[in-house]
Amino acid sequence: MHSIIAEDLLNQMIPPLKVTDSVEKAARWLDEFHVGQLPVLDDRQYRGLVTESDLLEREGTDQLLGSLPLGYANVHVRRDQHFYNIIELAVQNRLQLVPVLDDQQEYLGVVTVSDTLAAFGKMPISTGQQGIIVLVMEERDYSLSQISRYVEENNAKIMSAHVAQDEHDTYRIRLTLKVNTPNLSRIIATLERFGYSITAQFSGTAEVSENEQERFDALLKYLNI
Known part of the structure; x- marks a missing residue:
């Protein structure tokens, strides 16, 4: 049985946000990419996911993402982990996507539940x-x-x-x-x-x-x- 790993399923169409991005930009991107979460980076370091609920009371402000108490900082997989691990994290945390990090703990991209589901179906x-x-x-x-x-x-x-x-x-x-x-x-x-x-x-x-x-x-x- 071929082992499908996280690196095989990276979705490059969904971009990360930066800690220097505004709340307004985050809200706009969540809407544009039809997702409920997006990763936030400090340079190449993953800092957590920003969610729709994080932005509810902050939309229309000049606040930057780096000032928000981001969640899911420990929710990620390594590039070589099996896609079963992605399913487990998504199920446990009710997420649409899971961030993927390399061997140096730097951000590589995300894997979506729908992409993982397609792989699971094979x-x-x-x-x-x-x-x-x-x-x-x-x-x-x-x-x-x-x-x-x-x-x-x-x-x-x-x-x-x-x-x-x-x-x-x-x-x-x-x-x-x-x-x-x-x-x-x-x-x-x-x-x-x-x-x-x-x-x-x-x-x-x-x-x-x-x-x-x-x-x-x-x-x-x-x-x-």
């Missing part, structure tokens, strides 16, 4: 006689009855479904489906034929270790299914 996981499919779509295109019809056309049924806002686009949603079969290829082919984007899939295709199963269970808890 791994064999024991789900028994069930499967899990994660889709992303425009909110206006969401119709569970229509999606259920496509699933049932392939002799399967949706056991549960959970909708959440996409981490990167407020106009898109993430739909996580649990279906009553581990054989997902025909269902996915049908959904893709009708324009749905599949970002991850999980099915019981291999024996996995107890640790891998625990991490997968934590991921399902994060997805609320």
Whole structure:
């Protein structure tokens, strides 16, 4: 099994802020990049994450980020850590992204939950006689009855479904489906034929270790299914 590490998943589209940046700039960037947190650096040193709640009472002021009591200073992974560690940190801290540091503890970038989820979906996981499919779509295109019809056309049924806002686009949603079969290829082919984007899939295709199963269970808890 190929080991995917944090360095493989760096998302260079999400920039860090600096301690010399203003609260106003931080609020603008959170909105522009559709995230709830952004890393803050002092030169190349990671100082913590600034969040929407940090800025609520400070918007419109000239305050600099370096003067804020930033949280999550100890929430990060090394570049060579397995992506399981990213999932664990994201689940424990309810974060959309996790900072990655190099061997000198300098900032390299961030890995987002959605990127990690996509990597996770390529791994064999024991789900028994069930499967899990994660889709992303425009909110206006969401119709569970229509999606259920496509699933049932392939002799399967949706056991549960959970909708959440996409981490990167407020106009898109993430739909996580649990279906009553581990054989997902025909269902996915049908959904893709009708324009749905599949970002991850999980099915019981291999024996996995107890640790891998625990991490997968934590991921399902994060997805609320």
